[in-house]
Amino acid sequence: MTSRRKFITILGGGIIVAAGGVGTWAATRDPARAREPWEAAKMLEAGTSGDPRIFALSHAILAPNPHNRQPWIAELSTPGEITLYFDTTRRLPETDPFDRQLTIGLGCFVELLVMAAAETGHRADVSLFPDGAPQPLLDERPVARIRLVADETTPRDPLFAQVFLRHTNREAYDTARPVSAQTLDGIAASVRSARMDHATGAEEVAALRTLTWDAMEIELRTYRTMKESVDLMRIGKAEIEAYPDGIGLGGPLNEGLELLGLMDRQAMLDPDSMVFREGMKAQKVQFDTAMGFLWLATPGNARADQIAAGRDYVRMHLAVTEAGLSLQPFSQALQEYEEMAGTYADMRSALGIGENETLQMLVRLGYGPEIKASPRWPLETRIRTA
Missing domain, CATH: 3.40.109 (NADH Oxidase)
Structure with a gap:
């Protein structure tokens, strides 16, 4: 591990200056493995991955969500169907006391799933909260049942082209460029x-x-x-x-x-x-x-x-x-x-x-600088096994 003496800190500006061998060390600090689900989804070709649910889910898990909690669990026990559940271990009880924001994140997941399904020529029929909409908190009842139906007339959404470019950008924006x-x-x-x-x-x-x-x-x-x-x-x-x-x-x-x-x-x-x-x-x-x-x-x-x-x-x-x-x-x-x-x-x-x-x-x-994708759990960790 690199010694603390290898760093010079300027506290007022929050700047770290690398010294000695720290530059080499710094080049290895990119957590690329945590972004592999993005690369895995990019490699899939619509209609060639066998089960169209896998293509749809591989894109759905890239959805934005609060604190990157990724609160989704998918069950695939019924052919052609995805049952979506909320992972109750991923709550934000202090800042999201009624699971409202987490539910919005699940909505993001559903929309990307529907868009991805269309890319494979499938219509996604979504039934929300089939066993009732839980209040005041989400529970173990399903959030949605989604049936994929082969339908070549299903229109593809042009916004899907932006899926791999869409990132939440927390960097400083260009104050010289107004937004129209x-x-x-x-x-x-x-x-x-x-x-x-x-x-x-x-x-x-x-x-x-x-x-x-x-x-x-x-x-x-x-x-x-x-x-x-x-x-x-x-x-x-x-x-x-x-x-x-x-x-x-x-x-x-x-x-x-x-x-x-x-x-x-x-x-x-x-x-x-x-x-x-x-x-x-x-x-x-x-x-x-x-x-x-x-x-x-x-x-x-x-x-x-x-x-x-x-x-x-x-x-x-x-x-x-x-x-x-x-x-x-x-x-x-x-x-x-x-x-x-x-x-x-x-x-x-x-x-x-x-x-x-x-x-x-x-x-x-x-207008912000180019950034990398956020980490994601691999798809297999988000699928419920029997």
């Missing part, structure tokens, strides 16, 4: 059920930067919500490849900071620590470089509404990718826990959310 309202108006056509709206004006964007950062500060300074995130952090190549879910903090910079003791999990939870303060600075860059905002609202908040919001969200994200833009969810102000209640109400007011509507997703937009 006209471009976002065009993206609205990708949404089928939810109401999509956007903000690109300088004053609107500045106000939303402030409000979304206020919400993030609440989450970071509330011990139990911050601890939920810290407990899901995977720091460095070894952790990410062993547990390809949660919040991946990979690369030589993060591993170097850990060697220096600057990624100490207990210190991350202490608002008085230098580690906490530097983490706040690093995250605020995301908010300060938001160049536009998009949001989705549904007329209700039943489980079916949440699934529909997820299906629309991944379609919107694919359309954003097609337009050359980057996107990152800012979900903090939408979360339903006590400490967030005031900011939650302020955000609804700022975005003009109707009395009976539910604000399901809010994202920042901009």
Whole structure:
């Protein structure tokens, strides 16, 4: 293991400078094995993988989802059918106390599955919550039964071409490049059920930067919500490849900071620590470089509404990718826990959310740098065996 003396840290700027042999070490820190499910899906040719369910599922597991929990389990015991379940071990009880966000993630999974099935000439007939829609939490009942029916008239979705390019981009965006309202108006056509709206004006964007950062500060300074995130952090190549879910903090910079003791999990939870303060600075860059905002609202908040919001969200994200833009969810102000209640109400007011509507997703937009895909568990780990 590389010695701490091999690193020079400039705390104010959060910069690590490699010395000696560290450059060689740094070149080996990419957790490429955790991205293998993306490569496996790319290698599949529609109609040649035997069971079309495998093609569909290989793409569905690439869906965006909160904290990268990947909360899906598929059962294939009935030929031609996929029964989708929620993995109850993957809850976010502090920041998602009613499983709303996780249900949206399952909706993203369903939409990519339907799109992928169409690529093989199959119509996906989706029956949601066939044994009832569980409240207030998801349970072990099926989320959906999906029957794949051979049907060459099933239209292929042009957004499918963006599946391998769609990534959540948490880097700083280019503040010299404005986001066009006209471009976002065009993206609205990708949404089928939810109401999509956007903000690109300088004053609107500045106000939303402030409000979304206020919400993030609440989450970071509330011990139990911050601890939920810290407990899901995977720091460095070894952790990410062993547990390809949660919040991946990979690369030589993060591993170097850990060697220096600057990624100490207990210190991350202490608002008085230098580690906490530097983490706040690093995250605020995301908010300060938001160049536009998009949001989705549904007329209700039943489980079916949440699934529909997820299906629309991944379609919107694919359309954003097609337009050359980057996107990152800012979900903090939408979360339903006590400490967030005031900011939650302020955000609804700022975005003009109707009395009976539910604000399901809010994202920042901009032009970001090219990034790599996020880690995924291999498909075989997400299929239930008898």
